[in-house]
Amino acid sequence: MIAALTLPVMFMAGSFAVDTTNVMSMKTRLQNAVDSAALATATRLLQEENLTPVQAKAFAEKFLDGQIEEDLSAFAGMSVKPTVTVLPETVNNGIVWKVSIAMVGTQTLTPMARMLGKKEQSVNVVGKAESGQAGSQGSFSMALVLDQSGSMGWKLNGVQKISVLKSAVRGLVDQIKAADPKRKYTRIGGASYASSLKGKENLNWNPNKLMGFVNGVTADGGTDSTDAFNWAFQSVISLSEDQLHEQMSGQTPTKFIVFMTDGDNNYNSADTSTMKLCNAAKQKGVEIYSVAFDAPDRGKALLAYCASSSDKFFDAQNSSDLISAFENIGKQTSEVVSRLTQ
Template sequence: MTNCAIMKISKLLSNDDGNFTMMAALMLPILFAAGTLAVDATNAFSMKTRLQNAADSAALATTSQLAQEKITESQAVAYAENFFNGQVADDANAFTAFSATPTVTLSKTGTGKKTVFTVKVAATGTQELTGFARFVGKETLDVTVNGTSESARDGSNPLSMMLVLDRSGSMDWASGRTTTQTVPRYCGWGWYRYRCGTTTQEVDVPKIEVLKEAVANLADHIAESDPTNEYARMGAVAYNSSTGNSDKQSISWDKSDVTDFANGLNATGGTNSEYAMKWGYEQVTGSGEINAHVSKNGSSKPSKFIVFMTDGENNVGSSSQDDYADKQTLRYCDKAKEDGTIIFSVAFQAPTRGKELLSSCASGENYYYDAESADELTKAFKDIGEEAVKLVTRLTR
């Protein structure tokens, strides 16, 4: 072979014109396949996450509703299915040809307040795959998830609760609720009047009486969750212009002590919540309270609560109408919260400044209640009881 021929062949072999086009043609199907598989993988992961969240949420919601007796056992399965379907309703638009059907299993152990409900929610979600996957023979993708939740009324959750109650003069005002009273009936005129049986008349119920009812309901709720008096402790302190020894009910295992204390309150005087909040804070966070639980139930970390209530605003402090008492009260509220105490606050037909103090003292907006009627006050205390005796609800999948 001549040198000229050899040079031409060498030049031809070293020429790269058109190689990009050729390589692109070879790689394009591979890149397309990789891209479609990546889309399918992303969709599969997204669908699994959404289904898992829906299953978990449905299980948790159902056990909570059962434990609170808001639904019956016969309603539980349908409740869980509807909850799950509501959670995944928007997924029909997120995935092609999406479908998911839950299977709910309900079981329980124990009886009464110690009943433990177990709800299992299993579901298989299906979506249509992209073109390349269907080209190789796979039409749909199935993802299976399971969510299991257990729930029970936590009657064995140690807690200490102190009530800080307003007994100032305005608590003797009408609450807006009325009742009927039987009174003597008199007949005759002028000086010649004589008793001739009885009659009934409608009278206003003072706010202090509504408070007594609300406290009794709260104490009964706590007592119901702790029938053996081993886990829940309650105490109370009242205030008007001041807080004396007779205004204090130390925390004890017997919740009826709080009811008796509240029933003995009289509404009189001005308003100064500073010293009551200080005493309540010291009682619920003191080492003596922890020791009481350790010796009784072995817990060194009981849940701590303060329920702070007023129908007015502080008008006694360093000077009349000064906000000194507000600042001091808020100071002890902040110290209590820093020590891990949850503060519920209840305004009962209170003026603006009173509401502002209560709102600031509360452990958050969900812990502040603005009761404008007698019924709203009793409901607020009922809700506080249910929140304090928390549901033990946990996922077990």
């Protein structure tokens, strides 16, 4: 009798927990999507003087579609309804564009919830961004440091980690391409490492070259991040980087390093040498983002140490976390040229 009374309650509680988790996850993903789309649209308006508000809205909607494409199949019965607003504001005789994207996301609840009369749950998110004024465009140089050791060939939820990494980098590259469609303000490259530096794509104006390099990376070998991180450090601080930006935009670029691993360095000495390089990079004004991908404690400790601040360290536990981390890095670094206002 007790079991007959308590089992339905337990099922209801479990169903409620699943629905709550799914809804909160959907809200987080949608918030990231509207933030990214608003920021990319504000940047596009700054760069293309002839872009009309109608064209900007179309760009925002298309960008948003790309951000949520995977989510539509990941959440049960998910649907979205975005509203894009693009308004100009005159500031100091110049135009600042204000972009707002409001979106309602709805997903189907579990069968138990539907039995109780509640079929779906909706959440509301808003992303806002504004452009700088014409002539205030920022520039940056970015180097990725990516782990391609043997453990990146392991499967997580049925998918090789190295494949997830490639998808995550693609999300970051898409953010940069949207922020700099004329390829005038951003230079990006990357290095991959196992027991040593395995390959690299030098910093250049075309992010597609980095994506081509990353797509060709395979998982194999041990782990030592020292040489790859040193390559990234020397690349972003080189005098030639400043000169190239000066010739193209007349600016000194902001310097970024994105450092990622899914494991531990094989030797403690490699941790020490990498930490020294991280310290040197920070002293030179380089901003370091770090991403742990299902990494053990020592690997996470190294990445947390290297990150320029706690909000620049991402502890990705699964594939969606990794993709979200790289999207967030793309969004945050793109704030060099535009900024989120909410």
